[in-house]
Amino acid sequence: MATLTANRLNQVFDTKKDNLLSIYYTAGYPELHATVDIAEALEQAGADFLEIGFPYSDPVADGPTIQHSSQMALENGMNVNLLFEQLADLRQRVSIPVLLMGYVNPMVQYGIERFCAKAEEVGVDGLIVPDLPMYEYEAMYKDVFARHNLSNIFLVTPQTSEARIRKIDELSNSFIYLLSSSSITGKNLQVSDITELYFKRIKDMQLKNPTMIGFGISDAAAYQKACAYANGAIVGSAFVKFLGNEDYMDRLPEFVKEIKHPSQPSPEGRAF
Structure with missing residues (x-):
């Protein structure tokens, strides 16, 4: 059985325990060939x-x-082959650590x-592959991921049972992605009593x-609230x-700064 050796993800969690910030964006959006330019700018800005x-x-x-960003990227001409070509000089x-996030169908193809x-x-x-079933990963792909020194990041929702969370913790070798809700992406984090109980329940499990x-x-x-219950936020x-x-490239450092080190944080946050 292949065993994952320490990679950049493990190292960043070993050296910086909390207040971590990860940023997601879609390859090929808004411009087809901006993928690595954005990555470099985000690192320089403090992601x-x-x-x-x-x-x-x-x-x-x-x-x-x-x-919308996925559709625009596809229309721009983005595909898996081109993405790997773009990442050749990453x-x-x-x-800093870089993960790829997407769906299993393009990977299978x-x-x-x-x-x-x-x-x-x-x-x-x-890799973060939300629609890759856990049993399928364990039975068919766990050794493949390990052989290529790739962490598989599992997702947990407020409805995930403790038994499944324990299983995910057993199979994980990097971090666990806690979804703040079971809805689609893009919904603003509403920290209700129920949400806080969910975050506290996970924290108390001492994974x-x-x-x-x-x-x-x-x-x-929202970033600061998430950091109170986890090692960081995405x-x-x-x-x-x-x-x-x-002017996104010019303003990108400001975007990251206003998340991590706001000059005047407010419940509404800053409108970009």
Whole structure:
């Protein structure tokens, strides 16, 4: 059985225990060839790691903002082959961990072994595949991921049973992605009593793997609330929406700063 060796993800969680910030964006959006430029700019701005989405025509877990970015990326000409071509010089320009996030169908069409081999070759550290069943991963792909030194990131929702969370914790070797709700991406984080109980329940389980909270992290207030219960937070739809600005590259450092180190944090956050 193949065993995963320590990769950049493990190292970042070992060296920085909390207040981590991960940013998600879609490869090929808003411009086809901006994928690595955005990654480099995010690292320079202070992101701790990145999630690059490979677009798919039927992104069932995504809200309208990320669905739109996927559609635009596909129309721009993005595909898995081109993404790996773009990432060929990733590690000459970016040192923080990078994950690929997407759906299992494009991976199967490309070939799971081939996809993992190319991901390792370009310096990807892990994969987030929301529609890859846990039993299928364990039975068919766990050794493939490990052979190519890729962490598989599992998702947990408020409805996930304790038994399943324990199983996920056992199978994980990096971090566990806590969805703030069971809805699609892009819904603002509403920290109700129920949500707080869910976050506290996970924290009290004392899992062996770190946790990151995603879905609805759109401003400094939501980021800080998530960091109170997990090792950090993931910003997705809010950043993808921000990329719709014509001057997104010039304003990108400001976007990250206002999430991590806001000058005047407010419950409403800053409107980008």
